[in-house]
Amino acid sequence: DAGVTQSPTHLIKTRGQQVTLRCSPISGHKSVSWYQQVLGQGPQFIFQYYEKEERGRGNFPDRFSARQFPNYSSELNVNALLLGDSALYLCASSFGQGGFTDTQYFGPGTRLTVL
């Protein structure tokens, strides 16, 4: 079975631009979460979507937005890019049954560099 896939693998943008990152969950998974990982740090939670509804939001500015499609894939959008947005963006999927037993599976990430 295919794991979580993300595209693109790498991306270079300049300050002020906008970027869209894409994620396809494992087949059968209905929940997608997004994380930002700055070099040397643990991932920070950005969003969780379940059945196309936002279920959770981390402490990120409104420049960050996301959505989930009927096929459960998801997009993360970041507007007005700042140098500090340079990071590895990770997508995770799960069945979305709740926090007790639901293992989250991560994709390979998208490396975003803002110049």
Add this chain to the structure above:
Amino acid sequence: KQEVTQIPAALSVPEGENLVLNCSFTDSAIYNLQWFRQDPGKGLTSLLLIQSSQREQTSGRLNASLDKSSGRSTLYIAASQPGDSATYLCAVTSNFGNEKLTFGTGTRLTIIP
């Protein structure tokens, strides 16, 4: 606010040795704790998930324990191999209604052949 700490930040051990990685969290009201492995520049691979009602989980050479009352977890790796070299991250789920994972900053493990 939940905070997760992993000490040490880096660890080097000779091949074949057994080792323990540590994780602590400030709020004991967690749903579960997961251990992940991350290779440089790559995504995360889930190793073990311990539910809040469990004390430990085992998978092959890996054993993870959880002491919720003291806010601690350990990951035990037996008979270490060079392929075990990676960064190990622990994360807890503690928010009702969503699956937000709160991560530590990781322990970078190097196995010396």
